[in-house]
Amino acid sequence: MLVIHNKKELQKVLQSKVNKNCTIGFVPTMGALHTGHLSLIKRAFSQNEVTVVSIFINPTQFDNKEDLEKYPTDLRNDIDLLQTVSDAIIIFAPSALEIYNGDIASKKFNFNGLEKVMEGEFRTGHFNGVATIVELLLLAVNPTHAYFGEKDFQQLQIIKKLVELKKFPFKIIGCPIERETNGLARSSRNERLSKSTREEAGFIFKTLNSAKSKFGIENAKSITDWVASEFAKSKLFELEYFQIADASTLTPILKKQKNIKYRAFIAVYAEGIRLIDNIAL
Ligand code: AMP
Numbered sequence: 001m002l003v004i005h006n007k008k009e010l011q012k013v014l015q016s017k018v019n020k021n022c023t024i025g026f027v028p029t030m031g032a033l034h035t036g037h038l039s040l041i042k043r044a045f046s047q048n049e050v051t052v053v054s055i056f057i058n059p060t061q062f063d064n065k066e067d068l069e070k071y072p073t074d075l076r077n078d079i080d081l082l083q084t085v086s087d088a089i090i091i092f093a094p095s096a097l098e099i100y101n102g103d104i105a106s107k108k109f110n111f112n113g114l115e116k117v118m119e120g121e122f123r124t125g126h127f128n129g130v131a132t133i134v135e136l137l138l139l140a141v142n143p144t145h146a147y148f149g150e151k152d153f154q155q156l157q158i159i160k161k162l163v164e165l166k167k168f169p170f171k172i173i174g175c176p177i178e179r180e181t182n183g184l185a186r187s188s189r190n191e192r193l194s195k196s197t198r199e200e201a202g203f204i205f206k207t208l209n210s211a212k213s214k215f216g217i218e219n220a221k222s223i224t225d226w227v228a229s230e231f232a233k234s235k236l237f238e239l240e241y242f243q244i245a246d247a248s249t250l251t252p253i254l255k256k257q258k259n260i261k262y263r264a265f266i267a268v269y270a271e272g273i274r275l276i277d278n279i280a281l
Helices: 007-017 035-047 065-069 075-085 126-141 150-166 188-192 195-200 202-215 220-232
Strands: 002-004 024-029 050-055 090-092 145-149 171-175 237-246 262-270 273-280
Touching: 002 007, 007 050, 007 090, 007 126, 024 035, 024 126, 035 050, 035 075, 035 145, 035 171, 050 075, 050 126, 075 090, 090 126, 126 150, 145 150, 150 171, 150 262, 150 273, 188 273, 195 202, 202 220, 202 237, 202 262, 202 273, 220 237, 220 262
Parallel strands: 002 090, 024 050, 024 145, 050 090, 145 171
Antiparallel strands: 237 262, 262 273
């Protein structure tokens, strides 16, 4: 399995493998891979001649130093997991200096408000960091197709907007959320939860599902209040936000309209660890 740390080397390898009509599937990750990541990687592998997976914990997208320091890493285990999909996957694991060309800083972006709500509101600078690194990675890999999870639905919308604004030729493909058996959305951060809290954390998806059932009957305000009251009863989970929004513009719902797709978004703290999830309504 090829593990490449350097952009020039990656480009050399890709040039040697690809001809003009060859497709390159790319899955950017921060490592500590789990079956959520693997679902994207398997899809990329089945749809492209060449598959590149990047593993890079991007410092500029963390607004919380402790979250960055405690972010799980295990390259050896990541390689073993990728090998279960295929030996032919190329791993790109650059250092921060390498991928940032020596200047580890975010650029500023304007995504027509997509970046201002929810994760953008509660994690200052997060999407500037995400867009900066995704742009650098896309330009380094130059894929035909890049795969992102709906687990980070707001991020997916922002990447689509980035590619549209920059007129990049890359096709962005959204992939469904993979969940643990209790419904908890798979995340590298789940590793940091105690066993019992991880088991109890099915509560988050259960609440999202109940909100979905209520959506046909009650208005958004009453559902939002109900979610807040459910979390207020919980000793383990602290609600940061619950928001029902237009799935394409991410603007909070005012009045439900026909022909608009809505989605509910949630961010929750458990044992100091931040968990996010969302559901189509
Ligand atoms: P991360 O390593 O957390 O930056 O995630 C890398 C990619 O995997 C992102 O596009 C995520 O949205 C996606 N991803 C993470 N967890 C899941 C999941 N449970 N289901 C589907 N995609 C996921």
